[in-house]
Amino acid sequence: MAHRRTFSARFPDMRNVSLDSPPLTPIPNIAGLPIMSSRKPRAYWLRTTFLALFVLVVVSVYVLLVSPPVLRPISFRDADRARPDDPARPSRWTPEAFRLAALKHRKPNATGGSSATNDQPQIALNQTQELAAVSSFIASLPQNMIPSSIDPSIPIDPQLVLDFDTRGPHAEEELQAVIRDVWSRNPVMLYSKVHSPVSREIKQVLADLYLRPAPTIVDVDQRPDENVLVPLLFRLTSANELPILLVGGRTVGTAQEIKYLAAKGQLHRLITEAGGVVDGARKKKAKKL
Numbered sequence: 001m002a003h004r005r006t007f008s009a010r011f012p013d014m015r016n017v018s019l020d021s022p023p024l025t026p027i028p029n030i031a032g033l034p035i036m037s038s039r040k041p042r043a044y045w046l047r048t049t050f051l052a053l054f055v056l057v058v059v060s061v062y063v064l065l066v067s068p069p070v071l072r073p074i075s076f077r078d079a080d081r082a083r084p085d086d087p088a089r090p091s092r093w094t095p096e097a098f099r100l101a102a103l104k105h106r107k108p109n110a111t112g113g114s115s116a117t118n119d120q121p122q123i124a125l126n127q128t129q130e131l132a133a134v135s136s137f138i139a140s141l142p143q144n145m146i147p148s149s150i151d152p153s154i155p156i157d158p159q160l161v162l163d164f165d166t167r168g169p170h171a172e173e174e175l176q177a178v179i180r181d182v183w184s185r186n187p188v189m190l191y192s193k194v195h196s197p198v199s200r201e202i203k204q205v206l207a208d209l210y211l212r213p214a215p216t217i218v219d220v221d222q223r224p225d226e227n228v229l230v231p232l233l234f235r236l237t238s239a240n241e242l243p244i245l246l247v248g249g250r251t252v253g254t255a256q257e258i259k260y261l262a263a264k265g266q267l268h269r270l271i272t273e274a275g276g277v278v279d280g281a282r283k284k285k286a287k288k289l
């Protein structure tokens with residue numbers, strides 16, 4: 001008894017820990033707490049797991065069946081080879097791609113092609129209109145080139161130089177708008193050459209007029225499309241050499257005639273009628289100085 005007492009007296013903590021505490025506290029603690037606390041989370045966890053599985057299944061089904069581009073082609077090509085005479089199979093995967101490719105190829109056709117397979121008839125241009133369309137095309141962007149494949153001796157395909165639907169129901173109105181626009185923006189337009197003394201003379205004649213807007217000068221010999229553009233311009237203007245001066249869309253004769261008209265002050269009048277302002281640029285400069 002004395003021993004026991006002393007033992008327990010000597011190690012009061014030890015007794016508590018080794019005999020009382022372990023059986024009483026840890027068991028309910030270890031077993032009870034987790035059960036109590038995991039009852040709700042377990043249901044929650046199950047629900048979450050099922051949800052995740054469901055999402056996984058849906059995504060897998062989508063990837064495998066609905067969205068085939070990456071995974072399908074191989075398997076379906078094999079299937080196609082196996083059944084080449086089944087018309088429905090091969091067109092499963094390809095028609096979309098083919099339709100897109102066809103659309104892509106049809107677009108440049110509509111704007112720049114040369115066939116007349118559409119139902120709507122192509123708009124027809126007479127020479128005045130053709131000159132305006134070509135000039136508008138060339139003046140609007142420096143990189144606009146007449147394709148070398150055209151035959152300059154016959155009317156140009158309007159699709160090549162007009163950026164609207166030339167078979168559309170409003171083609172005629174749009175053409176009129178283009179014609180008004182090109183000659184109001186470029187009342188004085190000169191097709192010339194860099195390497196030509198006559199061209200330089202005419203450029204000087206224009207420079208002396210201090211025009212506003214400034215004359216639109218196209219140096220044909222600097223362009224890659226020179227070989228088709230020159231004969232095209234000759235056909236459309238009845239000129240047979242450069243430079244060709246257009247005032248309000250009208251050809252102003254030979255270089256000789258241009259100089260003559262300039263000397264008589266008649267070029268001045270023509271340009272004013274076309275909407276150009278003679279000395280317009282000089283006045284501006286004088287004001288600035």
Ligand SMILES: *[C@@H]1O[C@H](CO)[C@@H](O)[C@H](O)[C@H]1NC(C)=O
Binds near residue numbers: 109113115
């Ligand atoms: C497009 O152009 C090609 C040749 O360039 C021609 O064979 C085809 O018929 C054209 N398609 C349309 C819709 O104009």
Ligand SMILES: *[C@@H]1O[C@H](CO)[C@@H](O)[C@H](O)[C@H]1NC(C)=O
Binds near residue numbers: 126127128129
């Ligand atoms: C071309 O057509 C327009 C309008 O239809 C007309 O004003 C012009 O005189 C015609 N030009 C030629 C060369 O026939």
